[in-house]
Structure formats: C-alpha cells, structure tokens
Amino acid sequence: MTAVRDDTPLWLFADQLGPAVHGGEHAHREVLLVEAQHALRKRRYHRQKLHLVLSALRHADRDLGDRATLMIADTYTAALEQFGRPVLVHQPTSFAAEKFVHRLKERGLVADVLPTPTFALPRDEFEQWAGNRTRFRMEDFYRDQRRRFDVLMDGAEPVGHRWNFDEENREPPPRMQRTLRVPAPYQPREDDIDEQVRRDLDRMDLDTVGVDGPRLFAVTPTEAQRALKRFIEHRMPTFGRYEDAIMAEDWAMSHSLFSVPLNLGVLHPLDAVHAAEQAYRNHRAPLAAVEGFIRQILGWREYMWHLYWHFGEDYVDNNELSAHTPLPDWWKDLDADAVTAECLRHALMGVRDRGWTHHIQRLMVLGNHALQRGYDPRRLTEWFATAYVDGFRWVMPTNVVGMSQHADGGMLATKPYAAGGAYINKMSDHCGSCVYDPRKRLGENACPFTAGYWAFVHRHQSRLARNNRTRRVVQNMERLGDLEDVIAQEKSRTRF
Incomplete structure (x- = not known):
C-alpha cells in the first residue's frame, strides 16, 4: 500500500x-x-x-x-x-x-x-487456508475459525467435546402452538429520516418489487447493538432447537434478523459471536443454541464470503444440471396469491411483505422448488440478490448456485438439496391446511414438491446414481410403479 x-x-x-x-x-x-x-x-x-x-x-x-x-x-x-x-x-x-x-x-x-474490515478472516488468509483444494468442506473451515479466534474452545478442544450440535438443532415446530411464544425481535423505531426516505422513493417512482412496509431491521450501529442485546437475552435460548422449522404465523420465530446489519457493516460478526459465547459462559443459553448461531456467522457466512472470491467471477455461470427454465412471472412479481401450495405461498408472501425469509424457506421451499423445476441458476441468483433485503452481490452466488441449485456440480455441496413434501410436512405446519397432500405424487391433489422430487430424480438419475449420498434415492425411484404417469403430470403442471 x-x-x-x-x-x-x-x-x-x-x-x-x-x-x-x-x-x-x-x-x-x-x-x-x-x-x-x-x-x-x-x-x-x-x-x-x-x-x-x-x-x-x-x-x-x-x-x-x-x-x-x-x-x-x-x-x-x-x-x-x-x-x-x-x-x-x-x-x-x-x-x-x-x-x-x-x-x-x-x-x-x-x-x-x-482491506475489508467487516469480516473476521482477511481474504489473503483464506487463500492460504484454501491452498490447492478443489473440494471444500465448511466443517473444516468452521473448526479452523473456532481455533483461530478461540471461540467456544477449552484449550485445544471444543467446549462440550463436540464441534457441532446440528443434530440437536433440527426439531420440527411444536404441533400444539401457532407461534414459538418467544419475545418479539427488536424492531427499530422509524424517524424523520425514514419518513423522508419513503417520500423520496415515492417521488422517484422506481420499478420495484414487493410492498412498502415498516422498517424491520437495524441500519445503525446503535440499533444493531440493541438488536443484539435483545436477541441474546430473550431469543437465543430457543434459537438452535427450532432453527430449521417453519411456522406460518411466526415469520421470525427465534431467528436473530442480523443478516441486514451484518451485511450493511453496522454489526461486526465477532461482536455477535462473542456476545453469544458469553451467554453460554454465563449459563444464559444452552450450548447447542449458541454453537448453532456461531456456526452460521463465523462458519457459514464467512465461508460464503471467501468462496465468492475464491471461486471467481464466472462461478455464477455454472449450470451443471442444464437448468434453463425462465423464472415465471408470478415468481418474479412475488405474486403469492397466484400460488396454491401453502409452503410456497407463505415463502413468497414473506419476500413480498418483508423482503426476508429464514434460511430453510430459502433453501428447502424456494430453492427446492426452483431446483425441481430447473430454473436458470444465474437468473435465480439475480432474483435472490434483488428481492431479498439482505441479498448483497457477494451473498447469493455460492448460496444459490452452489448450495441451493447444485449448479456447480458439487464444488460446494456434496449433494443436491432436493426434497419431497414429507420433509416440508415434518418441518413446517403448512401441510395440514394445504389442498395438496404431501403423501401423494399423482393426481389432482398431488403435492408439487413430492411429485416434483421424483421427476427431478428421474431427470438426473445418472448423476445421482454416481453419488454415494443419493444412490439410494435412484433405487427407490426405480421401484415406483406410477413413475411414468408422475413424470407426464409434472411436465404439464402449470399450477403450484
């Protein structure tokens, strides 16, 4: 310099x-x-x-x-x-x-x-870590991050003698509740600046998607610290247990809502990580919840940032599954009213009304639907980057091309994240009120996720059969007696 x-x-x-x-x-x-x-x-x-x-x-x-x-x-x-x-x-x-x-x-x-100061690990240090690797495992990176920053460590060993408590953080939503019944997340008070911004946007008459609404996310360092304090004190203890669950009447559940202040640079990731660790050390939050939260920020978020740069500018052009279907207008316009499937409708409503849904709705509802239908991954990446309030340009390529759409052929994730209606039925409370039956793959009320899953497996069976993690699903598909009818149904399906 x-x-x-x-x-x-x-x-x-x-x-x-x-x-x-x-x-x-x-x-x-x-x-x-x-x-x-x-x-x-x-x-x-x-x-x-x-x-x-x-x-x-x-x-x-x-x-x-x-x-x-x-x-x-x-x-x-x-x-x-x-x-x-x-x-x-x-x-x-x-x-x-x-x-x-x-x-x-x-x-x-x-x-x-x-150099960029808004991430924990500098870019040049990640390149030293990456070396000549051609395959990447987030778990390897995450453990090195924990060691490097001495987070949740007892000397050379991880606290609790385990690096990862993910198995304890996959519970379905409580079946007798409509919400998690936890204190609401911090919501900033709008002020004269917000009022002027709203007037200016009205005057500009820009071509936008979604609806206007109250500001839900912190945009200043002071607001970010207030949001962090409220999350740590009131919401973190229940975060991990239900972090993969979806509830129709509880859009925020126990999620931190930190992606916006983190991506604006007004909250530093290590501030959030250290506050979470201190909550565990002070016996105010269980280890599984704290570890899951730290893994998302010090592990996954940092990993996505560095792989964006490491994989290069052309990474977004990867399309190993030859997915070329244009995004439908109802998707691009966030027209949730045009959708019948409850899980997909609620996910689009969340994007329309808030510009935000949590990670499972992104991956296992929206991303899963796009994967099954073969939406073009580059166009899908652009959509996520513009329709989501936390979707800055570095965030989405690896999350969408690599994780969600498996368009890189396995550089980032070892298998496609495709799933049928059974997964959504287990992890959400949507299916009970849906006209589609997650158990059915054929017929007028066949779940588009269940039927779409088998159509996806059939379309990519040669690739999936070569993967140890997906070989069995191909064998299961071959035993379906109605497979041809399911495929024909899904080719002609226009209603979701």
Missing part, C-alpha cells in the same frame, strides 16, 4: 457503514457518503431494500455529524468528481465494484484501496 496523506477522506459504500470501517485508525478522517441514483434504478430491487440502504446511508450521515459529507448524484463517478479530492476506500464486496474502484484509482479519484 502506498503512503496516504493523514487527511485523505474515507469513502464508504452502503455496506461499509460501521465503526470497523470508519472508526479506529480512521476515526479522524472525513467521511464521504454517496447516494447514486443510477444504482437505485439499475435493477428491479425490493422496495424495502432500497429503503434500508438509503436509511442506512442517511443515518450514518447524521450520526457522523461534521465528519460526514453526503452527496446525491447520478453516479458514484460524478459524485467523486464533484467532491474534488482523492479518497480512500476499503475493498468493495463484489467483483464489479472492485473493478470499478480500481478504474477510479487509475483516474486518480481513489488514492488507495484498503
């Missing part, structure tokens, strides 16, 4: 708004914030996502006081040219933004590019 003047301003992107970026050694620097109108119009974003980003930028401007200059311009380049001084910037969080910043540096608008 070249020598940089001590008075060089620091330019913050909208996902770099926390003290890990503008505090510490940079606490003395002037800060530049930019609202680029072109970026808001570039894609068809969820309305609430645009609200969160603009609210975060404007709250950062207010909270930083005289340090901050907020500029509104058509493009970032125009803002920097108008600002008139070279700026420092931390590594952006996407390939496109990184290339853009280096072009700005060549023009002299950016003085230097600093």
Whole structure:
C-alpha cells in the first residue's frame, strides 16, 4: 500500500457503514457518503431494500455529524468528481465494484484501496487456508475459525467435546402452538429520516418489487447493538432447537434478523459471536443454541464470503444440471396469491411483505422448488440478490448456485438439496391446511414438491446414481410403479 496523506477522506459504500470501517485508525478522517441514483434504478430491487440502504446511508450521515459529507448524484463517478479530492476506500464486496474502484484509482479519484474490515478472516488468509483444494468442506473451515479466534474452545478442544450440535438443532415446530411464544425481535423505531426516505422513493417512482412496509431491521450501529442485546437475552435460548422449522404465523420465530446489519457493516460478526459465547459462559443459553448461531456467522457466512472470491467471477455461470427454465412471472412479481401450495405461498408472501425469509424457506421451499423445476441458476441468483433485503452481490452466488441449485456440480455441496413434501410436512405446519397432500405424487391433489422430487430424480438419475449420498434415492425411484404417469403430470403442471 502506498503512503496516504493523514487527511485523505474515507469513502464508504452502503455496506461499509460501521465503526470497523470508519472508526479506529480512521476515526479522524472525513467521511464521504454517496447516494447514486443510477444504482437505485439499475435493477428491479425490493422496495424495502432500497429503503434500508438509503436509511442506512442517511443515518450514518447524521450520526457522523461534521465528519460526514453526503452527496446525491447520478453516479458514484460524478459524485467523486464533484467532491474534488482523492479518497480512500476499503475493498468493495463484489467483483464489479472492485473493478470499478480500481478504474477510479487509475483516474486518480481513489488514492488507495484498503482491506475489508467487516469480516473476521482477511481474504489473503483464506487463500492460504484454501491452498490447492478443489473440494471444500465448511466443517473444516468452521473448526479452523473456532481455533483461530478461540471461540467456544477449552484449550485445544471444543467446549462440550463436540464441534457441532446440528443434530440437536433440527426439531420440527411444536404441533400444539401457532407461534414459538418467544419475545418479539427488536424492531427499530422509524424517524424523520425514514419518513423522508419513503417520500423520496415515492417521488422517484422506481420499478420495484414487493410492498412498502415498516422498517424491520437495524441500519445503525446503535440499533444493531440493541438488536443484539435483545436477541441474546430473550431469543437465543430457543434459537438452535427450532432453527430449521417453519411456522406460518411466526415469520421470525427465534431467528436473530442480523443478516441486514451484518451485511450493511453496522454489526461486526465477532461482536455477535462473542456476545453469544458469553451467554453460554454465563449459563444464559444452552450450548447447542449458541454453537448453532456461531456456526452460521463465523462458519457459514464467512465461508460464503471467501468462496465468492475464491471461486471467481464466472462461478455464477455454472449450470451443471442444464437448468434453463425462465423464472415465471408470478415468481418474479412475488405474486403469492397466484400460488396454491401453502409452503410456497407463505415463502413468497414473506419476500413480498418483508423482503426476508429464514434460511430453510430459502433453501428447502424456494430453492427446492426452483431446483425441481430447473430454473436458470444465474437468473435465480439475480432474483435472490434483488428481492431479498439482505441479498448483497457477494451473498447469493455460492448460496444459490452452489448450495441451493447444485449448479456447480458439487464444488460446494456434496449433494443436491432436493426434497419431497414429507420433509416440508415434518418441518413446517403448512401441510395440514394445504389442498395438496404431501403423501401423494399423482393426481389432482398431488403435492408439487413430492411429485416434483421424483421427476427431478428421474431427470438426473445418472448423476445421482454416481453419488454415494443419493444412490439410494435412484433405487427407490426405480421401484415406483406410477413413475411414468408422475413424470407426464409434472411436465404439464402449470399450477403450484
């Protein structure tokens, strides 16, 4: 890194708004914030996502006081040219933004590019860990993260003599309850900034998806700390046990709702991890719940971030299952009313109304449906990145292409995450009120997930038969007496 003047301003992107970026050694620097109108119009974003980003930028401007200059311009380049001084910037969080910043540096608008401070593990240290690996296991990475940061460790051994308590974190929802009956998550109070953001978005008349609604997620460091405190004290003890369950009348359940503040940079992952560990050490939360939470943040989230960079810019073009079906209009428009299957309808309602669903609805309902129907993985990745309020550009490629759609052929996950209606019936309370029967694969009330699963297995049977983890399902498929009828039914199905 070249020598940089001590008075060089620091330019913050909208996902770099926390003290890990503008505090510490940079606490003395002037800060530049930019609202680029072109970026808001570039894609068809969820309305609430645009609200969160603009609210975060404007709250950062207010909270930083005289340090901050907020500029509104058509493009970032125009803002920097108008600002008139070279700026420092931390590594952006996407390939496109990184290339853009280096072009700005060549023009002299950016003085230097600093390492990303909003993740626990630096990018160069992950590359040392990755070495010449061609296959990756999250568990290996996660254990090394625990050792490196001394999290839930007793010396050289994991607390409880186990690294992973996932088996204890897969309980179905309680059958005699409509909700988990836990305290509600922290919800920030909207203020004059939010009111102005809403008026400005109305005035811009942008092409968005979803509906407007109250701001549900923290967008400032102060709000993020309040959300963290409430989660640790009131919701963490029940998090792990039901983290894979779905309840129709309890959209948040015991989930932390930290993905937005983490991805905006206003909550540092190690702050959340250390707070969770302290809750266990203080006997305020069970080990299984704490370990499951830490695994999601210090393990999975960090893993996805680093594999995004490691796999490269072309990773999103992987399509090993030859899935080319366009996303249907009802999907792209979040038209939940056009859907009959309760699980799929509720998942789309969650995206429409909040721009958010938890990870099992993403993977085992929306992702599972897309996998069975062969939706194009690149287009699906773009949809997740724009329709979800936490869907920044680095988040979705590995989660969708690798984990959800198995489009990379197994670079990330050892098997496709396809499942029939039996799984959804076990892990949710949707099927009891659904017109489709998860036990039926043929007929007018055949579950589209159950029938779709067998059609998917048939379509990819040669690949699945070569995989030790999926070989048996091919054998099970071969014993189905009505397989041809099921396949014909699913080829002509237009109603879900």
